[in-house]
Amino acid sequence: MAKITFITSDNETITLEGTSGSVMALAVDNGIKGIDGDCGGVCSCATCHVHVAAEDMDKTGSASEIEADMLELDDNVDEFSRLCCQLEISDSIDGIVLKVAK
């Protein structure tokens, strides 16, 4: 079980709990604004871009090579960027804070 906090571009803070699946699926199921997940989670659309809070980066790790390339579609990419369809929900990411990219 993991608690995950999303901060949307309207500065709304929403904390959700998940047990399995990807963070993208959790966000889509709960209507988190700004996370669309159009490709269903196969790293093809980059519509699930989040910025991980700096202190949570060691929990999530950084983007894989293809993920990092795809993130470049968005001009707002930075070193904390991840495509959250590539983040699996597990105890080890409990408590992370994600800012939804604009």
Add this chain to the structure above:
Amino acid sequence: MSISLIKNKTCIVIGASHAGVNFAFSLRREGWEGDIILYDADPFLPYHRPPLSKAYLTSEDGIDKNLLKSEESYAKEGITLNLGVYVKSMDRKLKHIILGDGSIQSYDKLIIATGARPIMPSIQGLANSNNVFPLRTATDVSNIRSAVKNSANKEVVVIGGGYIGLETAASLKKLGAKVTVLEREERILARVTAPEMSTFFQNLHLENGVDILTSKNVIALESNNEAKIVRCDDGTSYRADLIIIGVGIFVNKELAAAAGLDIENGIKVDETAKTNDEDIYAIGDCTFHYNPHYDRYIRLESVQNAVDQAKVAATSICGKETQYDTVPWFWSDQYDVKLQMVGLSQGYDQVIVRRENNDNKCLSFWYFKGEILLAVDAVNNAKAYVYGTKLIKRGEIINKENLMDCEEDLKIAHLISPIIG
């Protein structure tokens, strides 16, 4: 229309798949306060279609693992989902639709998101043969999965070497089937890509033990107790336990046509996805729409188009200025190869092929018409896909010499550095 005016209005959506579902949620987000009611003949909660021929086919997951949105999210947004309900017709004068059981539902705004259905070719013996499957719905996948499981020989013939046929071939191979693909054209993906790409995918399948045979026009299907024989017009024949049909789609435009809406290669819509009726929009695979970037009317079969038109229609209905103006993109996964495509390559007069680090599995195909970059197909090369997207959107002039130079890493600055001389 101001927000206060849309409070007591009803928006009906025919078709609850990528286009219809994304539309419903976007409409709510844009401020529509009235009813939003979706109808779909498919009995399952709306699901992602692309995985059906890819990871979902090889998994044992139920469709509940592959949903567009959770069941609760419809209720939460006040979106009514009527599944397993066929819409028979519509009446534009009375502004209502008629359901399969004859009941009537009125609308203020109507969205047609009826998508497409697989073509079942008129091959002799096909219509009354068992174990012949198209691949478009969750039900098709369950049928294919159980036919493969129950077959001792697991010999599969795929008719049609387009993306769906090829992906299905790769997935069934993974499930332990012996797969042969029969393609009518001289090469696979002939309609959509350069010959070099066709060759790449043909070889990829060969390496993975799937035979792709081209110039094979299937004319008849014979069944006996034990198996089927697929006959081609060149006299060859192939044994099969099951057959997958992947020869393309028909647009579901009959409802719209019967109601007198403008139809060409699909339901004709303007830049806001509106039909020639003020109160009726059409979105997704069923539309024939204008693409400003390529300055022509097109029909697309892609998630990108379904989702983007859904957003445009929702915005427009809520009275905001909007225009559909995107560069199309698409992906396909076969074996361990990820293909990503951006742009429309039709009309190209030159293709430049790049191979990164001498890696035969990391390629990109750049399609030009004169100096204009039309499209990029990227094989295991997300960087090329991303740069291609940016350069096409910006309308940049590419330094082709630099693009051809595979010794240099792919970099935007290098690709657009002025041509000397």
